[in-house]
Amino acid sequence: MTPTLTQPAAPAPRATAVDVDAAELVRVRDLSRVFDVSKPWLNRMIEREPRKLLKAVSDVSFSINKRETLALVGESGSGKSTVAKMVVGLLRPTSGQVRIDGLDMWAGGDLTALRRRIQMIFQDPYASLNPRWRVDAIIADPIVAFGISTDRAEIEHRVGELLRLVGLDPLDGRKYPHEFSGGQRQRICIARALSSNPEFLVCDEPTSALDVSVQAQILNFMRDLQDQLGLTYLFISHNLAVVRHMANRIGVMYLGRVVELAPTQDIFRQPQHPYTRMLLDAVPDLAMSGRPRKMVEGEIPNPIDPPTGCTFHPRCPLAFDRCKREVPIALKTGFDRSVACHAVEEARG
Amino acid sequence: MSTPVLSVRNLRVEFPTRRGTLVAVDDVSFDIAPGEVLGVVGESGAGKSMTGTAVIGLLEPPGHIAGGQVWLQGERIDTLPPEKMRRVRGKRIGMVFQDPLTSLNPLYRVGEQLIETIRTHTDASPAEARKRSIGLLEAAGIQGAARRIDSYPHEFSGGMRQRVVIALALAAEPDLIIADEPTTALDVSIQAQIIQLLKTLCRERGAAIMLITHDMGVIAETADRVAVMYAGRIAEIGPVRDVVQRPQHPYTKGLMGSIPTLEMDGGRLLQIPGSMPRLTAIPNGCAFHPRCDFVFDRCRTERPNPMPSGASAVACWLADPKNGSPRVDREATAAQAKSPT
DSSP states (O other): OOOOOSOSSSSOOBOOOOOTTSOEEEEEEEEEEEEEOOOOHHHHHHHTOOOOEEEEEEEEEEEEETTOEEEEEOOTTSSHHHHHHHHHTSSOOSEEEEEETTEETTSOSOOHHHHTTEEEEOSOTTTSSOTTSOHHHHHHHHHHHTTSOOOHHHHHHHHHHHHHHTTOOGGGGGSOGGGSOHHHHHHHHHHHHHTTOOSEEEEESTTTTSOHHHHHHHHHHHHHHHHHHTOEEEEEESOHHHHHHHOSEEEEEETTEEEEEEEHHHHHHSOOSHHHHHHHHHSOOTTOOOOOOOOOOSOOOOTTSOOSSSTTGGGOTTOOHHHHHOOOOOEEEETTEEEOOHHHHTTOO | OOOOSEEEEEEEEEEEETTEEEEEEEEEEEEEOTTOEEEEEOOTTSSHHHHHHHHTTOOOTTOEEEEEEEEETTEEOTTSOHHHHHHHHHHTEEEEOSOHHHHSOTTSOHHHHHHHHHHHHSOOOHHHHHHHHHHHHHHTTOTTHHHHTTSOGGGSOHHHHHHHHHHHHHTTOOSEEEEESTTTTSOHHHHHHHHHHHHHHHHHHTOEEEEEESOHHHHHHHOSEEEEEETTEEEEEEEHHHHHHSOOSHHHHHHHHTSOOSSSOSOOOOOOOSOOOOGGGOOSSSTTGGGOTTOOHHHHHOOOOOEEETTEEEOSGGGOGGGOSOHHHHHHHHHHHHTTO
C-alpha cells in the first residue's frame, strides 16, 4: 500500500492526531526523559569515563480525547512505562509538556484538584497492594489522601459501593490482599483507582501478570467501566492482540519514540511503519489461518548506545543511507494517523 | 507406531503438608512420539510445570511421585536411583527453562559450560568438544560463535542467552527436550525467533519436544499435539488443529474464546466465570464443574477420565457415548438442568 502524504517533500508539517469533534483531555507535547546511568563520580574520575545518559523517551507527542482509549505498544525498553509515569505525574520529564484538561502537569502550582482526576493501575497486583493493610483501607486511601471525605460512615459506604462495582462483596473489605486471587487483586486495584472519582486512568500492563481467562474478565470489565463511567484510558501493553481489543487509537513505540500513531483499525488493516509490520508478523497465528509471516530479525539495541538516525534502521528491511543519518520525524499520512519513517515518506514501503 | 520417546502413565504428584496432602498432578497419561512436539498448556496452578519436573525427576521435596510410571524409550525412569537419573538428564533429556540467566552459571564462560556438558555425556576430547560447541552455537544462530564462545552469560542479551541454553540442551544429542516456558521472558519479536529455532533444531536432530507454556499462540505455532491441563489433570488432549479450532472440553472452549486475537474485531471476549480452584479445594467430581455452563448431576459426583472423541481424548462427561443421547441433546439438557439454580 502506498501511503498518502499531504506533503511528500520536506519541510513537512508535524503530525497532530486530533479529532476536531471530540473534547481533548490529555495533550502530550515533545515529551522527553533522560536518565543518568553513569557510575559514581569517584569511579568516573578513576576510570576516566564520561557520564552515561540513557534517553528513555524522546519527543513523544500525542493527545487523548475524552472517553477514548489510547494504547502505547512496544517491546521492553521502548519507553512506554516511562511515558505513563510522566503522564500520571510520578516522574518529572526532562523536557516537554503534559497538559491535562488544559492544566500543565509539571509547571508547578497547586495540582491537588487535578491529581485526583488521574489514577493509575499497575502491572503486578501482587506488588501494588500493601499486604499489611485491609482491603477497605487500601480502597479508602485515595479518599483520605485527597481529603475528599472525612466522615467514616460515608467512606465506608463508598468503599462498599466500589467493591460491589468491581464485582466483589462489600464484606471482602475486611480481608487482606493475600486472601484474593490475582484477578480479584487487580479488581481491588481498580476499585482503589476509582475511589477518587477520576476521569483519566493510566493502565500500565494491567493484565500481563494474569492468566488468559482472568485477563478476559478484567479486559471486559475495564471496557464496561469505561462505558458506564465515561473514563479515558491510556493503556500500556506489549500485547498487540490485547491492545486491538481495548484501544481506539494506538501509538507504537520503539526505543523511546512513537514510530506510528493511528486509529486501531488502520494499524491492523494497513500498518505503515516497518516496525509495526514486524510486530504484527511476530504475533503467533492462533487462528492457524496460514497468515503469511516474515521472520523478524535482530534484537532491540541497547538504549544507552542507540543506532544513529532512525533507531530501527539495523533491523529494517527498507533501510537506506538516509535512515542511518537522519532521525525521521512524524509525518501525517492520513486522517488522524502519522508515521515516522523515511521509507514511508518516500513511498518505498 | 514406533515406541514413544516418552510415555507417562497415570502420573500422580503429591505434596504432603501440615493440612493434608495436596495433589498437584492427578492421573496424567500421555505419549510423545519420536520427533513430535507435544504442547502442554494451562493456566497457573494447572500442574503443567509440575508434570515436566516430575518427568525429569527434579521435584522439590516434599513433593514426590505418588503413583504412575514414566517410561523413556521403553525404559522406566521414575524408579531410577538419583545417580542413574542424573545420567539420563542432560544426556537423554535436555531441558530449557524460562529464565536463561538461571540456567547458565554466571561464573563460567559459555564455552566451558558447553564443553563440560559434552564431555560429561560423551567421550569427546577437549578439542573435539570445543569444536562441537562452536558448531552448536552457530546452529543456534549466534553469530561469530568462535569468538563468542569465550564470553560470559552476562555478555549476551536475553534472546541470545536463550539460544545458548538451547545449544546447551542439545549438546549431548538428547532424544527429548523439555522446554518449560522457553519464551515467556522474551519480547514478542524475539519469541518467534526462539520458537522457530527450537523447532528446526529438534527436527534436524530428530528430538521430540515437550513444550510447556501458558501461551496458546506459541502452542498453535509449534506443537503437533496439545494437552490442556486444568487443576492437575488433562482436560483435553489431541492434534493441535482440533484442539485450537474445534475445542471440545468446555474449559478449552472458554480458554480459546478468552484469548484476544488479531483477527477478531473488538467484540467482547468470552469469559469463564470464577477462577481455577486452589489445590487445597479441588471440587468433587469434575474439577471444572463449578465454572461449567453444561454441568449436570454426574459432573458433580464422578470424575471423568479422558475418553476418546474424534482424534482427541476429552475428560468430560459430555463426550461419554454411554450417556446415551447425542452430544447436542446433552448440552441442551445440561443447560436446562442448570437453569433452575
